[in-house]
Amino acid sequence: MVKHSSRIELNQIAYKGNINFIRKKIGEKPILSSVVKANAYGHGIEVFVPMAEKCGINHFCVASSYEAEQVLSVCRPDSHILIMGIIYEEDLGWAISNGIAFFVYNFNRLAKVLEAAKKVDKKAKVHLEVETGANRTGMQANEFPKALSYLKQHQDWLIFEGLCTHFGGAESISNQFKIDQQHKRYKAFLKICKERKFLPEIRHIACSAAALAMEDTVYDMVRIGVAQYGFWPSPDIYYAHLHQTNKKSDATMKRIFNWKTDIMDIRTVDQGEFIGYGTAFQATQEMKIAVIPLGYSNGYPRALSNRGQVLIHGKKAPIVGLINMNLFMVDITHIREVAVGDEVVLIGRQKNNVINVSSFTNATQLLNNEMLSRLPAAIPRTVVK
Template sequence: MYKTKDPFNTSQITLSKSAVRQNVKFIKKQIGEKVRLSAVVKGNAYGHGIEQMVKIFEKNEVNHLSVFSAHEAWRACQVKEEETTVMIMGWIHDEQISWAIENQVQFYVFDIDRLKETINRAKKIGQKAIIHLEIETGMNRTGLEEKFFPKAIELIKKNQEHLIFEGLCTHYAGAESISNYLRIKDQINLFHQYAEHFEKNGLTPNVKHTACSAAVIAYPETHMDMVRVGILLYGFWPSRETFIHHKKSNGYDGNGKERSRDPLKRVITWKSRVMALKNLPMGEFVGYGTSYQAPKNMKIATVPVGYAYGFSRSLSNQGRVIVNGQRVAVIGIVNMNLLIINISEAKNVKRDDEVIMIGSQGKVKITVASFGEMSNQLNYELLSRIPMDIPREVVD
């Protein structure tokens, strides 16, 4: 029977320390001993929970964390060890820059205004700001454009007593897809040209970093001094193409068998329980509207998890869950607070029986990847939508 430490909640998440250990080991094998691993914990650590994952990563000797916002940085700082570095890759308001400087939180600078504001605040505080200059190489999102390089170089050189030029970085525009191969290659070449330009002008960063999870696998030349890895650490591949690339790169053993079906281990398990049971006569419709009509006499069950709790409405009549070791179908429209499943072929289902939305029972698995295929959503999107208030328990 499904049990939870929080009996008032409709579902619970468990996080596997051994899975993280396996994933960190795999990534470090890819990048080698000299390249630093930064664990990306943005999006509430891809839905897993920042506070929980920071501690798990630290236990696995990962002491560099990448976040999107100052708020995520603040959350990480509440639980991290003193020696762990936090780096903000995106949003930080001018007023939050002072907090970052005072707490030695590193952050991206991608325009001249932010650079000027950083210098002014560092002067007032009397403490150096630790910055990573993000440069535009073709993503066309954030990133300092080439025409602003002279001004940035001038400002950094004039204010070296107020700044630590920690990193030079960029982000790739879709390294998870072979369709972007030429675009990514152009970005890699451009980054090296720009890095050389900064060095010729007397500015050499402490680290250069450009690789995300997909680039770590598909473009080893991007490893440089540090890599920023998110989805791989949680046991998921950025795309099916990335997984296939890894398999082909690793070849086959002497017996013609694949060396590894999947070296990654899923960290997250998401469980709920059966709320109620009902016999449904043939011809009756299920739930809202007429999207599902019983083709025969059926037995159905309700589960107290709906789109308000992270189970996408787009999984209506498509999703799958596991009950009593058997994969069963979601039928009808996924409601705000519950979903309905067909248990006609499942044996001995009772009220309060465990329901797995993500995870496994025995040899039967439900993965986020399969959700993505059914709902046309990415691993990233589905994971990061899991609400923060679902209780999370760390297990071995």
């Protein structure tokens, strides 16, 4: 197999530590569902899912039937998959026949689900997503009673597996009034279920932020995305945790992701010469530069031109010039005995130095999720201990 220009390593031990920390926060009873949408937040579904299963995870949330198929191709037979987003009508039968659950967020979809279930001769696992204030997807309050009646009437084919909603901004303390309002509205939907003596098997509303900071939002399942990958959803959630635990700091959650490449070439540049496209960087002295074989087409943000750094021999090497589509250059004048083929760390640790994802996001104004999920699926991912 030919070699890719970069590689991603996922740390199994760090991930286990993250799961243990989250489990301690939510308790033993709730299902911990691993959210692996956006190619497992850039970590790679095919590699990450078996890695998660080794840590006791057997439930996965995705954003589409396409992602569900990816998970299904690598997960154990006893693992569960839940589609939170788009599932086309023509894919309903496929999902039902494979035991894949999915959100239903409008009443009219239920008839199509019933039809598909009968066609494949298997019960459909339905999670009613209700509108509580995020105003993205979610069944409106006026449709909910008839949806319940429909599910109850067709229990031979439709399983009322879940009742859920999505918080719009739980990571920010400034949104707390909105989250409280959403939770109150969710309880009103639950009350209707109780009054009709028709309850879902699984109640779930908590994302990473809510699960870590709002104990009352933890019901039968939590949907954990960014936290399992070692990132606090926001500074607000981190400080809320410190307040709850009476700690001054907590480094329990660790990044599981390391991104590496190798030096492609080394060049000497004379004083006064420009490096790369245009005139963005001019050498003020004779310089030694290393050419790095990836660029913005590989997910490395162009906004880090003349701003970012990489690690070589454990030392920080600043980017000089513009980041190209598939190349960029770094200054190695201050680093001794560098050779072509030497390891370059783009994100991660090398000796005593670290480059965090925040080094990217602070400079580029990208969210952690946004930066990671943009990484091409073609970059090979491997699990290391």
